Amino acid sequence: MTVASAEKRAACRADGWWGDVTLDAMFRANAGAHPARTALVDAPNRADFAFGAPRRLTYSEMAAEVTRLAGLLTASGLARGDVLMVQLPNISEFVTLYFAAATIGVIVSPVAVQYRSHELRTMIGIVRPRGFVCATQVHHADHVGVARPLLPADCRLMTFGPNPPAGAIDLSAPGDAAAHPVPAAGGSADDIFTICWTSGTTGVPKGVPRSHNHWVAIAAACYEAARLEDGAVLLNPFPLINMASIGGITMCWLKTVGTMVLHHPFDPQIYLRQIAEERPSFTIAPPAVLNMLLQNEALLARVDLSSVRVIGSGSAPLAPAMVRGFQERLGIEVVNIFGSNEGVSLITSAADEPDPDARASIFPRRSLFARPHGAGRGPNIETRLVPPGGGAPIEEEGVAGELEIRGPTVFEGYWDAPDQTAQAFTADGWFRTGDLFEIAGGGRHYRFVGRSKDLIIRGGVNIAPEEIDQLLGGHPLIAEACAFSLPCPVMGERIGLAYVPRGEADLTLDEVTDFLRGKDMAVFKLPERLFRLPALPRNVTNKVMRSEARAQALATLAGAAETAA
Numbered sequence: 390m391t392v393a394s395a396e397k398r399a400a401c402r403a404d405g406w407w408g409d410v411t412l413d414a415m416f417r418a419n420a421g422a423h424p425a426r427t428a429l430v431d432a433p434n435r436a437d438f439a440f441g442a443p444r445r446l447t448y449s450e451m452a453a454e455v456t457r458l459a460g461l462l463t464a465s466g467l468a469r470g471d472v473l474m475v476q477l478p479n480i481s482e483f484v485t486l487y488f489a490a491a492t493i494g495v496i497v498s499p500v501a502v503q504y505r506s507h508e509l510r511t512m513i514g515i516v517r518p519r520g521f522v523c524a525t526q527v528h529h530a531d532h533v534g535v536a537r538p539l540l541p542a543d544c545r546l547m548t549f550g551p552n553p554p555a556g557a558i559d560l561s562a563p564g565d566a567a568a569h570p571v572p573a574a575g576g577s578a579d580d581i582f583t584i585c586w587t588s589g590t591t592g593v594p595k596g597v598p599r600s601h602n603h604w605v606a607i608a609a610a611c612y613e614a615a616r617l618e619d620g621a622v623l624l625n626p627f628p629l630i631n632m633a634s635i636g637g638i639t640m641c642w643l644k645t646v647g648t649m650v651l652h653h654p655f656d657p658q659i660y661l662r663q664i665a666e667e668r669p670s671f672t673i674a675p676p677a678v679l680n681m682l683l684q685n686e687a688l689l690a691r692v693d694l695s696s697v698r699v700i701g702s703g704s705a706p707l708a709p710a711m712v713r714g715f716q717e718r719l720g721i722e723v724v725n726i727f728g729s730n731e732g733v734s735l736i737t738s739a740a741d742e743p744d745p746d747a748r749a750s751i752f753p754r755r756s757l758f759a760r761p762h763g764a765g766r767g768p769n770i771e772t773r774l775v776p777p778g779g780g781a782p783i784e785e786e787g788v789a790g791e792l793e794i795r796g797p798t799v800f801e802g803y804w805d806a807p808d809q810t811a812q813a814f815t816a817d818g819w820f821r822t823g824d825l826f827e828i829a830g831g832g833r834h835y836r837f838v839g840r841s842k843d844l845i846i847r848g849g850v851n852i853a854p855e856e857i858d859q860l861l862g863g864h865p866l867i868a869e870a871c872a873f874s875l876p877c878p879v880m881g882e883r884i885g886l887a888y889v890p891r892g893e894a895d896l897t898l899d900e901v902t903d904f905l906r907g908k909d910m911a912v913f914k915l916p917e918r919l920f921r922l923p924a925l926p927r928n929v930t931n932k933v934m935r936s937e938a939r940a941q942a943l944a945t946l947a948g949a950a951e952t953a954a
Contacts, residue, residue, distance in 0.1 A: 406797035413491035424449035458489035460569030469494030479653035501929035525550035596804030606797035608640030624672035708862025732799035793819035886916035
């Protein structure tokens, strides 16, 4: 299935971002050029969270496995354009399955291992898969038992792992690839390769279809920001289901004919062990993890991190103290990444902004986007800011506006959701991200302000909670914090703050507000209620769920009111 208009395809090809090479063709070329190079490395604790011993696959071994799986998918009745839903942890089988599906033109719709019937029922209803793949053994989960009753009659259950259930297709069973011949490739780079999912924390999940060309176009930004070289070793701790893992690691792996080291679930001890043993030059990690690592002097002292040159981080504002700490103490550059499944791709490297404090909060605005080597002049993403309520594009500095994007990295609409697509795009074809930025640095940069739906409106003044979060990232007694609105009959809304302490001591409101005053924050932005939590609520992609933190705070207030009554 192709979704881009003829006009967009022509423009993206003219600018050099889209072409005719599919991702499976890229992989086959890599395997042919470097058959003995290590392609995939499983996490050393694979048997603890899934099944089987960790595997190390060369490119030739991976290519054979891809061919075998492609044959099995074909024999099971899957054909070009069919959707294959996949619920697997980060194991080597997941990566090979992606390319097996690409070989025969099957669309992969990956879902988080944490999802249960509530989420899966909706997603299955949207994409109507012809096949569903899961593992027979995953720590603290029964994926077979949860998924099987939800599958349509024409959807085949397929499994990896021991003791496959009756009636399922056992993808782990060894077999002769010749017994299941793979049909000749007939796909296009414009065909849909994946349907990933929005987080679904604010409503019904939405499927985001992306073609081979979409992924190729978005790869360049991360690849060039990280300055990756041929044969790079890449440590991937993000689930293989969304932009961070597919666009940030897998596409870089394809471009460098690299080695992908898999990690799951996140465990700082094993993560650092893999750095010491596998010697990656690039990895990604969420801000909370990097903050935690930098604070653990004893843990860092035991591990050799010298192979790591660059760490990509994003999904939440970066604390300037963290970015500066990695650069000055460890000699590691933290690249600031702001991305989304729909195609946002803003990246700030040290080449864009040498000052680590500034790099934590700004992104290139114009003419600084990565371009394909030797290709045309168009950027891989066009951006503009517009007032949240609509109006002419914003050109002056310091005025918050919603980021709108278009270009070869941007998808064309949600899967089978015309109403949601119409709401998400402007009449002239720009995607409304819902993210608020302001122009900074003499017009050269964007500064992230927050999500439009997360704005706190106190006394008629808009306050971005992310700004408060970011400043508190440098507080010596706070591990992480999350600001949100609280209802107020006088001011409309007031500012609540959920925090996780660093250590056991409680904080007072005065200690928090004095710290923020020391950062010269406006008084009207200071938190007015504190809520101590053991951990901030997060979704499956490790983003803080601000709405859930707010709900917990409101429940605490309601309980206190009942007790007082």
